[in-house]
Amino acid sequence: MLVTSGIPRVSDLAHRHPRNPLIRPEDVPPSRPGWEVLCVFNPGAFRHEGRIGLLLRVAERPIPGPDEVTAAIVDPLTQQIVEIRVKTSDPDLVHTDPRIFHHRGVGYLTTLSHLRLAWSTDGTHFTVDPQPFAEAVGPLEGFGIEDPRVSRIDDRWLVTWSAVSACGVGVGAGETSDWSTLRRLGMIIPPHNKDCAIFEERIHGRYAALHRPSGHGLGGNDIWLGYSPDLVHWGDHHCIARTRPGSWDHARIGAGCAPIRTAAGWLCIYHGANAANRYCLGGLLLDLTDPRRVLARSAEPIMEPLSGVELEGFLSNVVFTNGHVVDGDCVTVYYGAGDRYVCSAEFSIAAILDQMEPMA
Ligand code: MAN
Numbered sequence: 183m184l185v186t187s188g189i190p191r192v193s194d195l196a197h198r199h200p201r202n203p204l205i206r207p208e209d210v211p212p213s214r215p216g217w218e219v220l221c222v223f224n225p226g227a228f229r230h231e232g233r234i235g236l237l238l239r240v241a242e243r244p245i246p247g248p249d250e251v252t253a254a255i256v257d258p259l260t261q262q263i264v265e266i267r268v269k270t271s272d273p274d275l276v277h278t279d280p281r282i283f284h285h286r287g288v289g290y291l292t293t294l295s296h297l298r299l300a301w302s303t304d305g306t307h308f309t310v311d312p313q314p315f316a317e318a319v320g321p322l323e324g325f326g327i328e329d330p331r332v333s334r335i336d337d338r339w340l341v342t343w344s345a346v347s348a349c350g351v352g353v354g355a356g357e358t359s360d361w362s363t364l365r366r367l368g369m370i371i372p373p374h375n376k377d378c379a380i381f382e383e384r385i386h387g388r389y390a391a392l393h394r395p396s397g398h399g400l401g402g403n404d405i406w407l408g409y410s411p412d413l414v415h416w417g418d419h420h421c422i423a424r425t426r427p428g429s430w431d432h433a434r435i436g437a438g439c440a441p442i443r444t445a446a447g448w449l450c451i452y453h454g455a456n457a458a459n460r461y462c463l464g465g466l467l468l469d470l471t472d473p474r475r476v477l478a479r480s481a482e483p484i485m486e487p488l489s490g491v492e493l494e495g496f497l498s499n500v501v502f503t504n505g506h507v508v509d510g511d512c513v514t515v516y517y518g519a520g521d522r523y524v525c526s527a528e529f530s531i532a533a534i535l536d537q538m539e540p541m542a
Contacts, residue, residue: 193482196527203523217242221496223518226332227505236300237330241293253290258321295326322347331504333380333440342378353378377436392437403434420474432456438503461500462486465534478538495520
């Protein structure tokens with residue numbers, strides 16, 4: 183938020199849909215009996231056969247009994263779901279963050295996420311599939327799969343997601359040409375890395391992607407660019423945008439979904455969080471032929487948590503996106519509000535570009 187002469191002036195450019203939230207946890211049937219869907223959020227978005235498809239992140243848990251917290255993991259050896267139940271009175275329980283608890287020194291996520299399709303002919307009324315499209319598989323996904331990003335390249339869609347396990351968070355990927363089967367490509371970038379958005383065109387013959395390693399000790403939570411000949415092997419990495427001290431994107435930044443080709447450059451909508459975990463959206467403009475070069479960046483957020491479900495949710499003060507569809511100057515951003523709901527907002531691409539500041 184900008185403050186001029188004591189009058190707050192909001193830089194927010196989002197035209198939020200009046201029917202928000204578009205999808206709520208109660209709209210999504212749980213994947214197994216005795217479980218409940220706590221959050222549906224952070225969808226990938228794409229067009230297919232005249233419809234808008236969303237690939238939802240569905241976060242579920244075993245329904246807790248009285249005075250209980252629950253978690254579930256996929257056993258790396260047997261692939262069976264293991265339910266964990268801990269009494270809230272247990273002195274060995276540490277539970278200060280809604281997303282995670284520790285019991286006897288072992289960390290658990292409070293939800294297990296899978297990916298689920300939802301379809302719409304108007305982009306706002308969605309029908310949610312009764313079954314998951316993709317679930318955690320193998321030892322690198324024991325804590326679930328999260329935040330899918332969808333890119334259209336040639337005749338198929340590439341999907342990346344955060345693969346979460348006791349080994350850390352890395353980037354899992356797969357491809358589909360019909361949205362009924364997913365061909366898995368394995369973990370394409372190892373921990374700790376997430377927010378992987380693949381460009382929808384090759385650049386000088388190579389695939390390109392934005393991604394977000396996390397530094398422990400030295401380094402930070404910045405946006406990187408990498409290249410690949412085959413989508414599986416990634417290299418030629420460059421750190422292209424860093425967090426900005428004292429700014430709305432001070433603590434961590436990460437790409438939304440596929441950068442949008444504009445005459446001025448690749449427009450990348452990204453999320454930034456400050457030290458208080460307040461998540462906003464901004465824009466980065468990258469050179470069309472050399473996307474290592476950042477041409478412009480939003481000084482202020484193009485969207486910030488302002489409305490009810492954005493301010494109070496599973497995690498409060500969060501707008502987060504990893505999916506959009508483009509129609510001329512209009513980009514419809516599907517976003518997670520408060521890490522609990524799916525919402526949408528329209529932006530004028532020209533207005534986003536106008537508000538960005540050229541890099542010196
Ligand atoms: C991280 C991820 C996202 C989540 C945001 C905000 O970036 O876990 O899934 O939406 O934090 O909590």
